[in-house]
Amino acid sequence: MYERILIANRGEIALRVIRACRELGIGTVAVYSEADRGAHYLDLADEAYCIGPAKAADSYLKIASIISAAEVGNVQAIHPGYGFLAENAHFNEVCRSCKIDFIGPSPEAMAQLGDKNSARSIARAAGVPVVPGSDGLINSEEEALRFAHEVGFPVLIKAVAGGGGKGMRVASNDLALKSSLQQAQAEAEAAFGNGAVYLEKYVQHPRHVEVQVLADGHGNAVHLWERDCSVQRRHQKLIEESPSTSVSAETRAEMGEAAKRLILQAGYQNAATVEFIVDSEGKYYFIEVNARIQVEHPVTEMVTGIDLIKAQIAIASGEPLPFTQDDIKSSGHAIECRINAEDPARNFQPSPGRIERLIVPGGFGVRFDSHAHSGYVVPPYYDSMIGKLIVHQPTREEAIACMLRALAELRVDGIKTVAPLHQEILSHSAFAEGRIDTTFVERTFMAG
Structure with a gap:
């Protein structure tokens, strides 16, 4: 196992990796831009280095600066999180050429699956249906x-x-x-x-369903069931849940096995998400692979009890998967709402600025993954997500009720967020009945 890991990212996912490393007894090195200087989560890392100005191109996307921080911090591995350089095969290669492990797939597998045309060819070779x-x-x-x-x-x-x-x-x-x-x-x-x-x-009014996969360096692969990400705005996910209401038990099992075949066909190791669309007849088609951890990974963690960040680190360090497919059960229902600093009433205009007061919801089955806090200044330079509210309950009906209660408790004063829209969506009869697709939000809440 590694002694020190650098997190080549910021915000919520950087904090998520720091927490996992602390529980594993692994030291951490954080990096930050001038815009993130003073962020509280940086204090939880063992070391933190400034890697450049606010713009991502001059900091979080600057490979040379990140590698320099890794060498100064004497780390054995880099976790890229999601976004920024997480699916950059060149960065992956540079890490490995500098004798630093990249916590993710090989550069070759990443490049193959990162090219959607190449990924479709691999899917066909694995016998996976494609659009x-x-x-x-x-x-x-x-x-x-x-x-x-x-x-x-x-x-x-x-x-x-x-x-x-x-x-x-x-x-x-x-x-x-x-x-x-x-x-x-x-x-x-x-x-x-x-x-x-x-x-x-173009498949009209599809459901967006994705399968979480883990594969180690010893020829083992498992799927951790699916997440439904159909509640979107302009292809940007807003709400994710597991299990999906749109697939039968038979299709669910088929999609899981199809995702595993594709990952094994590509010679892939570490965590991946295989994304599908499901048409009105229940037929599923492969669309792409995300060769990294997903924003919505907590949904899978809640229903399976498996810590995906810890699993990523263990696989990258050479350990075999500690479980088989038969060991992985899905229990209850989980829902995640992305809390973005945006104003839905003004066409989702970004709402950066100081959070004057943040009140985090709690209670049985409630989780809030966020780096934000009262007094935190949301910078205008990066993705607008400031946190993820996740609930886990025995049934979908209970999960919806729990999420509505948690959203009512959440207070983010000083900026606008999409929380009110989430309340509208979750309260809508079509969502309660599972009658949703990737155009649901735009048709129902944004028409005209």
């Missing part, structure tokens, strides 16, 4: 139009290096496809430095 799509990258309007006319509109344009909805557009006719193609390519180039895109048949 009908273009055979390769789309290099011209003519190719795009040819594919769209073959499979029929609407079609979905997707960036091969995409994530978080960037470089993604839906087109319903020739004119929309031409303009959306250029927009998606430009957005992907700006966000990822790679403007390559491919096309898929």
Whole structure:
């Protein structure tokens, strides 16, 4: 096991990793930008180094600065968290070339699965259903139009290096496809430095269901059941839950096994999330792999009792999985609400600033993962999420009631958050009855 780990991230996930390391008896080195100087979670690390100015490009995305901090801190491994460099195969390679373990998959597996076109090929080879799509990258309007006319509109344009909805557009006719193609390519180039895109048949009103997988370096892999992430806004997840209400027990088991086959086919080690969409008939299709820990990993932790961060660290250090598939049970129902510093009433405009007062909910089955506190200043430079409210109860009905109670207790004075919207969503009859899909929020709460 490692003696010291550097966390190449900030905020909630940095604190989450520090906590796991403390329980494992592992020393930690934190890094921070000038915007995060003085954040309370930094005091919990054994050492903390400033790696640059506020902008992520000059700090959290600056590989040389992070490696320098790792060498000064004398660490054996780096945990990348999520976002920033977490799925950057080059950073992964640099870590390993500097004799520092990267807590994640190999650079090769990361690069293969990070390219969505390559990931689709691996899925096909593993016998995993994929959405009908273009055979390769789309290099011209003519190719795009040819594919769209073959499979029929609407079609979905997707960036091969995409994530978080960037470089993604839906087109319903020739004119929309031409303009959306250029927009998606430009957005992907700006966000990822790679403007390559491919096309898929657009499945209308799908459910978004993902499977958590762990694979070690000894040929073992397990799935930890699924999370339903259908409550989204413009492809950005808002609420996640497990188990999903949209899949049967048979489909649930099939998806878990399909996710394992894909991960093994790719020679992948560590934690991964295999994402699927489920159509109105209950058929599932692979869409992508997230080669890192997910924001919503606590949902899986609550229903399985498995600490995913500790599992990541153990796998990276060479330990075999301590359990088999038969050992992993899903108990009860968990829901996570992302608490973003945004104003839903003003088209989700970011709401940075000082939190004058923070009152955290508690009680049986309630968990709040956050680095924020009263007096904390939410910077305008990064993702707007300031915390995650998670509940776990015996049934879905009880989990919804518990979450509504916890949201009513949560107070974040001084800035706007999406908590009121979460209350509206959870109180809606369609959510209570499981009649939701990835367009539910936009159709129901954002129409007009």
